[in-house]
Amino acid sequence: MGYEDAVYLAKLAEQAERYEEMVENMKIVASADKELSVEERNLLSVAYKNVIGARRASWRIVTSIEQKEESKGNESQVALIKEYRQKIETELAKICEDILDVLDKHLIASAETGESKVFYHKMKGDYHRYLAEFALGDKRKTSADKSLEAYKNATEVAQTDLAPTHPIRLGLALNFSVFYYEILNSPDQACHLAKQAF
Incomplete structure (x- = not known):
């Protein structure tokens, strides 16, 4: 897929609120090893912010429930919640490592301004x-x-x-x-x- 098409599809995905796809399209753009425009930079930021934001919110809610159940001594629920929280943490780590990889390998090196x-x-x-x-x-x-x-x-x-x-x-x-x-x-x-x- 070409650079311009990837930018266009990222905008389309944003309108459709399909942020995982927006991320994939902006990764193509970010990997071209050139200075991104302000608009492209913002598209990249919005894509990852939405993908990570949803999971950070989930993590906070689940952690809060885990603490409540722990204080009540509901051990079997706590074990289930912990496993579920760790699943969210794995997703969070993957997203963070993904964008950090793009930043280190492409974007920071290509930044001119x-x-x-x-x-x-x-x-x-x-x-x-x-x-x-x-x-x-x-x-x-x-x-x-x-x-x-x-x-x-x-x-x-x-x-x-x-x-x-x-x-x-x-x-x-x-x-x-x-x-x-x-x-x-x-x-x-x-x-x-x-x-x-x-």
Whole structure:
């Protein structure tokens, strides 16, 4: 399939709310090893955001139910829920690894403008953060470290290449502060970062 056709089909899939197919089409576009347009970049982001967002929401609901059943001492239900939660976690990990692979192999290397560099490093930080949300032990630490590194890289470029009011720079500051708050449990650092930006 050609590049233009893949872009068109991604837009069509978005209209039809078929986000898995939107992802597949945008992966073709992203693998062409060229600088994506703003529209193409946003299509890629929307595709993955919807695919991961649905599963993150499912994971939160199932985790909450698991905690309630655990507190009631319903062990047989807890065992079933745990298995179901792990199934969702496997899907989450696959999606995150998928986009991180595309970012590392194609998009970051092909990025020419400051704006696209910030966009992709931020995206890398976001998807490592999503992995850290449910990972445990060493896996969690590795994901958190990679997320921190990506957000720092994005911030470095943003501070030199983007205006303080640039939407991508503001979005980065917001997500980076969420990372400090939720993943590193550093509310002070999170507030400091957010205040600096806003």
